[in-house]
Ligand SMILES: Nc1ncnc2c1ncn2[C@@H]1O[C@H](COP(=O)(O)OP(=O)(O)OP(=O)(O)O)[C@@H](O)[C@H]1O
């Protein structure tokens with residue numbers, strides 16, 4: 347959260363406040379406070395329920411390696427899946443958005459827009475089964491190829507999975523899932539790049555692609571980042587699709603293509619919660635608290651990136 | 663290098679709407695040509711058809727010929743991108759790129775034309791162009807700041823610097839001073855007087871004194887009624903237009919009598 351300071355009134359200068367202004371200011375402030383209260387409530391709930399696990403002796407935690415030992419692999423799995431999804435989805439989404447906004451004939455653009463929005467409406471269980479039954483087998487050859495030729499990169503250390511139910515497959519499924527969000531938001535901001543500046547670029551003798559590089563992408567950058575953050579939020583919190591596809595191991599490994607990839611926090615909670623009792627519940631909630639903190643950190647990082655060059659954002 | 667532009671039988675459309683009809687005119691190199699006329703008569707439309715910016719709008723098209731030093735600008739094998747590289751344009755509203763620094767704004771066009779430029783070379787172009795646009799003294803200490811942080815008049819001169827940095831053959835200006843104070847306006851008029859040594863300049867203006875002050879030739883556009891296409895009614899040396907025009911409509915417009 348960034349707090350913007352309200353402009354302070356110079357002393358001795360009274361401004362007339364109209365009822366409409368006052369009403370709007372009050373309701374905006376109220377909504378802002380409400381959101382903060384909800385967030386604080388969630389955090390308080392998580393902390394209070396996680397507390398027993400935080401103070402319990404290490405051997406009582408499932409797995410017997412203490413709370414950190416339990417959560418660490420899940421954190422690795424969560425970040426790995428989400429980052430992979432984001433790395434695959436963002437460039438693709440930006441390309442799709444640019445195509446729809448500036449290259450496609452109007453009819454094609456509209457049709458493509460519908461298809462992408464439709465992708466967003468498919469329930470995640472369907473993505474999960476698609477990943478399990480279609481994508482995982484289809485990616486098997488790639489797993490073998492990567493283990494053989496890219497094995498020197500830790501991410502592809504192997505041994506290659508024989509089922510395809512790996513972090514790599516999960517990352518791709520998640521990428522497809524977050525693609526619609528990122529591309530829809532990117533498309534909106536790209537379309538709104540001011541005609542004034544697009545024409546300035548064209549009049550300088552820019553080709554369409556150069557015009558896009560000069561006047562559209564810089565203008566839409568913060569929107570793309572915002573879209574990517576929304577997508578990342580969905581990827582971090584996704585439960586069903588990950589739970590179905592991944593045959594999670596328990597090692598905190600970066601290996602994308604073996605059977606031992608760790609599960610993600612959200613899918614681990616979804617899988618274990620129904621049968622959990624006593625301290626197990628507290629442990630799961632503690633992992634939820636960690637996910638909450640990760641999400642918060644990621645969002646603050648994104649804000650910081652966006653604000654770093656606010657002068658040049660085109661918003662002034 | 664300044665070039666001569668010849669326009670023959672030019673019709674300009676927005677979709678099915680004929681906005682400008684039957685323009686025939688020759689624009690001389692190393693001189694300033696002013697275009698005047700009431701609002702909506704097609705001055706901007708005509709100006710934008712000279713560097714093929716008109717067709718950027720969906721459905722917009724042109725019939726007829728525009729020839730620059732023998733090269734048909736609307737020939738099938740002429741690339742509009744090349745046309746725009748040799749015919750620069752300054753818009754009515756200042757439009758520096760807000761996401762670029764002042765420095766990067768000035769050489770934005772050069773970066774397109776010759777991808778790689780040595781730093782020293784770029785510095786030289788930036789200084790020369792900003793000096794040319796009478797802006798150097800005001801911005802030389804903040805070249806790395808965003809262009810949108812300048813005043814309106816400074817922004818417009820920045821846009822002029824950007825347009826002349828690529829050394830175009832022709833410079834088109836659409837009411838470049840309409841948002842400026844008298845001092846900035848005079849600065850830009852002085853600038854145009856200098857620039858015409860090197861470029862062919864065409865300027866659209868609503869300011870009759872400005873047309874009289876800066877231009878050698880003046881064209882008067884008019885339209886007969888709403889929904890009718892605009893036409894070039896008269897094109898003559900500026901002195902003649904303002905003292906003894908051939909057409910009654912021109913005289914009425916210049917002296918403030920309409921209809
Ligand atoms: N994008 C557009 N789509 C459709 N019609 C347009 C468009 N732009 C201009 N026109 C029409 O073309 C005609 C000429 O417009 P133009 O902008 O060239 O006038 P102008 O002489 O530059 O006027 P002004 O002095 O007010 O700038 C007008 O009838 C206008 O409504």
Ligand SMILES: [Mg+2]
Nearest residue numbers: 705706707836
């Ligand atoms: Mg105009």
